[in-house]
Each structure stands twice: as structure tokens, then as C-alpha cells.
Amino acid sequence: MFSPLIDELMSALRCLPGVGPKSAQRMALQLLERDREGAGRLATALSNAVEGVGRCRLCRTLTEQDICGTCSNSKRDDSLLCVVETPADVLAIESAGTYQGKYFVLMGHLSPIDGIGPAEIGIDVLAQRLREEGIGELILATNPTVEGEATAHYIAELARGQGVKVSRIAHGVPLGGELEYIDGGTLAHAFSSRRAL
Amino acid sequence: MFSPLIDELMSALRCLPGVGPKSAQRMALQLLERDREGAGRLATALSNAVEGVGRCRLCRTLTEQDICGTCSNSKRDDSLLCVVETPADVLAIESAGTYQGKYFVLMGHLSPIDGIGPAEIGIDVLAQRLREEGIGELILATNPTVEGEATAHYIAELARGQGVKVSRIAHGVPLGGELEYIDGGTLAHAFSSRRAL
Known part of the structure; x- marks a missing residue:
């Protein structure tokens, strides 16, 4: 028309x-x-x-430099590496303002049904970094979805095999959230992951 | 970031x-x-x-040709000219599929407060066409808003001054609409514009 x-x-x-x-x-x-x-x-x-715009050689996030601003920032803690799914997740964590380590961006999650295996999300690059750099702790911050959990599990196995300490960010009732409106899955997880006071 | x-x-x-x-x-x-x-x-x-993309020389709609497809279509009725505010309005009328005349697209409406006067909406081009072409009826289909009504009124005066027959499309309760949900202004208009059966 x-x-x-x-x-x-x-x-x-x-x-x-x-x-x-x-x-x-x-x-x-x-x-x-x-x-x-x-x-x-x-x-x-x-x-x-x-x-x-291409990928950062170290963390795989989107950037036009060879190594992105976060990876080349010498003020950040080299011994902490946080694994996230997308650059938007990095932004969310940075906005929270407490994490001072570095990142590894998978640009997706394992999803065999869509043909996305370990190679597509850069697990080889991550394995090499775990082998060669003195990373003290690997923090898994993939999304708490089925695929995100599977990806976290896969990477945890890999890191344990190389003797690197692995942790997963906590999941439960969000701050300011009211129990009345929280879904059952989250509540069940919050109970099973309860901490002694 | x-x-x-x-x-x-x-x-x-x-x-x-x-x-x-x-x-x-x-x-x-x-x-x-x-x-x-x-x-x-x-x-x-x-x-x-x-x-x-520029403007059609005759109807002022957006097009990359000197004269747009509708204006150069010899199968359309030259004696009818319908004035609308935007190219999207032309599309809406064409989708209804009954109008066979040509269009004049104002690309806006009179709005002195925003500095939009007759020259900005191409009234000079329209006046020239009314003078030079044998237009039998000018149909005003500007939006039923304050600015649209003012624009319609202004153009109607202009056309009457040149002896061209002018009409305004009907406003009232839309087909399939339920009276219960129609706003008061539309209902008042529908009553004042009632037709004898």
C-alpha cells in the first residue's frame, strides 16, 4: 500500500x-x-x-575492543569469576554495586534441543581460563530456569574437576517480597535452602 | 556501562x-x-x-516518486478528494475498500500553539488544486479531535469560498459498538446528527 x-x-x-x-x-x-x-x-x-562489535577475548561479552572494559580493569578482583548468561545480567549485577570480581558471559545457556552445546556457550574458553589463571572462586549466576540450572550444574562439575571452588548465588524470597505473592517453587526452594541463625 | x-x-x-x-x-x-x-x-x-522518501507533489503523502501511486492511478475518481491527516489514515480508508476517489494528506493538523499554521499543512497546495482542478466534492476526514475539527472548519471555509461542494464524514456510534460503553461526547453527537428514516 x-x-x-x-x-x-x-x-x-x-x-x-x-x-x-x-x-x-x-x-x-x-x-x-x-x-x-x-x-x-x-x-x-x-x-x-x-x-x-565483536566478543571480548576473555569473557565473551559484546564489545568492540579485543578485551572489554571490565576484563581490562586492574582494580577488579582477578580471583573471583562470575558466570552469567547475557551482557544484560552483567549490567544488573553491576547496578547492585557489591560484586568486585570479573565476569564470564556465556551468551546463552545449554539447550541441546536447540543445538546449543558446551562449545556454543564458550565452555572451552572457560575451561582454559580455569586451568591457566589462578581463579579462587567461580560464582554461578545463571538464571534459575531449567536450562540455567543444567548449565550451572555442568560448569560446576567442570570446575570441581579442576579443583576450583564453585558457588551458586542464593535463590529464595526476594527482599521486599510478600510471601503471599511468591510462587510455590520459590517458597519450596527458600525452605530447603534455609540457613541456621 | x-x-x-x-x-x-x-x-x-x-x-x-x-x-x-x-x-x-x-x-x-x-x-x-x-x-x-x-x-x-x-x-x-x-x-x-x-x-x-519525499512528498507527493499532488497529495503531499510520503513517497519516493514525484507523484504517488494513488494520485497517478487513472482508475480512481478525479472528482472526489478526501482530506486526511496522515498516510496511516489513507491506509485505514483504503482497507475499508469503498472510497474510490483521491486523497490529500495534510501531514498534521492546524495547531497554532505548536507553530503549525495553514502553510505547514499544505493549504496553499490544496487551494491551488481546488482552483485549477475540476473537483466535484471535497470530503473532510480529519480526526474528530479539537484540532482536527478546527482544521476541517478552516478547509471547509476555503472550499466554500471557491464554490466547491464540501462534506464531512459521519461521526457517531461505531458499528458493533454497544451504547453502554460509548463515551458521552460521541453519544451527544450521535443524537444531534440523527437522520430521519
């Missing part, structure tokens, strides 16, 4: 998560009617990022 | 309507982790559209 270039823009916008045909139409028209400068800037940012 | 190219991409994504910081982060990471091809295609589509 619209002209070819506009139709192509609408269809290209559909690659964004959560954007359906109606949102794509609204976005395309809004950009062309009112914010061509922003659209130009977005096009440049996309090209630059697609071209420039 | 992320590397500069990723931060720049997140900030550029904020120009899209309805995209806040959290959505922008999700979009940027998803594109870089899983859909670089789509991101590249989006960058190209944006550049092409920003560069190529």
Missing part, C-alpha cells in the same frame, strides 16, 4: 523484538514525518555496531 | 516511538547477539528511506 522504500522500512523494523506490523508502521511513519535526523543517526549506529 | 558503540546504538534506538531505555537495551542486545543480518538490513532500509 505504501511506496516500496517505506514498505521495506516497515518490514525491516519487524526484526526488533516486540515490534509487530502495527508498531512497525507507526515507527516508520513517525521517523519519516518527524525525525529524519534520528533515523539517520539510528542507521549509522546500527551499521557501526554490526560492523564493529 | 556497555562499550561505546553499543551505548550509542541504545541511545539511537530511543528515537523510535514507545521505546524507553529498557526496551532499547533489549533491542540492541538482541540484534547484536542474534540478528545481525536483520540489523544490517534495517540500517540499509533506514538510510534508503531517509534519503529517498
